[in-house]
Amino acid sequence: MNINIHKSAFLSVKEQIKRQIRASINNGQMAPGDALYSANDLSTIIDVNRNTVASAYKELVEENLLISVVGKGTFVKEGNVPVLTNELNPIIDEVFSKAKSLGFTVDQIADSFLNRLTSYTASIKPKVLVIWCNKDTISDIRKALENELNVDTEGVMLQKLEENPKLVASYFSDIDLIVCGIDFLESVNSIAQKYKVEVVGIMLAPITRMMNEILRLPKGSTVGFSCVNDIESESFSKNRRLSTGSTLKTIWAGADDSERLHTMIEQCDLIFATNYVFEKIRKLAHPDKRVINIDVTSIDNTNMSIIKEALNKM
Numbered sequence: 001m002n003i004n005i006h007k008s009a010f011l012s013v014k015e016q017i018k019r020q021i022r023a024s025i026n027n028g029q030m031a032p033g034d035a036l037y038s039a040n041d042l043s044t045i046i047d048v049n050r051n052t053v054a055s056a057y058k059e060l061v062e063e064n065l066l067i068s069v070v071g072k073g074t075f076v077k078e079g080n081v082p083v084l085t086n087e088l089n090p091i092i093d094e095v096f097s098k099a100k101s102l103g104f105t106v107d108q109i110a111d112s113f114l115n116r117l118t119s120y121t122a123s124i125k126p127k128v129l130v131i132w133c134n135k136d137t138i139s140d141i142r143k144a145l146e147n148e149l150n151v152d153t154e155g156v157m158l159q160k161l162e163e164n165p166k167l168v169a170s171y172f173s174d175i176d177l178i179v180c181g182i183d184f185l186e187s188v189n190s191i192a193q194k195y196k197v198e199v200v201g202i203m204l205a206p207i208t209r210m211m212n213e214i215l216r217l218p219k220g221s222t223v224g225f226s227c228v229n230d231i232e233s234e235s236f237s238k239n240r241r242l243s244t245g246s247t248l249k250t251i252w253a254g255a256d257d258s259e260r261l262h263t264m265i266e267q268c269d270l271i272f273a274t275n276y277v278f279e280k281i282r283k284l285a286h287p288d289k290r291v292i293n294i295d296v297t298s299i300d301n302t303n304m305s306i307i308k309e310a311l312n313k314m
Helices: 013-026 039-046 050-062 088-101 106-122 135-149 158-163 165-172 182-195 207-215 230-240 258-267 278-284 301-312
Strands: 066-069 073-076 127-132 152-157 177-181 198-202 222-226 249-252 270-274 290-294
Touching: 013 050, 039 050, 050 066, 088 106, 127 135, 127 158, 127 182, 135 152, 135 301, 152 158, 152 165, 158 165, 158 182, 165 182, 177 182, 177 301, 182 198, 182 230, 198 301, 207 270, 207 290, 222 230, 222 258, 230 249, 230 270, 249 258, 258 278, 270 278, 278 290
Parallel strands: 127 152, 127 177, 177 198, 222 249, 222 270, 270 290
Antiparallel strands: 066 073
16 A cells, blocks of 8 residues: 655645545555554654544544454455546546646646536435335425435335345445335345445324324224325334333224225224325215324424435435
């Protein structure tokens, strides 16, 4: 590993160290498992403060490029796929040479390059993939994220990925963040880890409203949960089974499952129906049957903050 430091460069010493190590990994000069010099040794070799080297290593560990093993040293992390830049270097060299031939100084070229790079980077929006069990929820979440966070989004049904695993790569390979239902977090995350994409699980239903309704029910009551399909309805039910409602019987049924839906409506004392299916359930139920409309079209501030935090880490 060769590190060359230019004290008069526009980049800080730490940033120069980080960039050169990163480049060595990306161009294949350093392979997964290769050891780096200790912070003490490298600081002596390149004549910089030891703390500066240690800080550069620490930040590269946080970027998952390096791994630090107590008592052994710092190594290139296993599993990194080199992003080869050998073909890029001649292009940059050509631009640099042409600019110098036109009379521009090194500082002028550097300033212009960084300004253009900053402008270009700012114009690129993070890409968020929304995974859910029904198209309506996917559409609502995508709209909310695009309006609130200035991101580009895509959406895919969880069932589609489960039915055709070959589609996973096409959806996961060019994504910065995945947002899914909290019930699907574990299974989605196990797949996303292979693509090094972070996953955030969220809940949409207003829990306080539901808790108040459940706490008023006598022991032994039966509560129903319904959304657009059986998968979403079961998820809806699982997340709302509060400890205070342990004595209650719960039934879930998707609005697309006619037989199960009619059974649920007949047996339940109270039914929670998402806004997507409320009107249908209300029409099918007896006028005396309590059916409560649960709006799941909005992402509350807590969930939005979690998503923002995940995006800010990128």
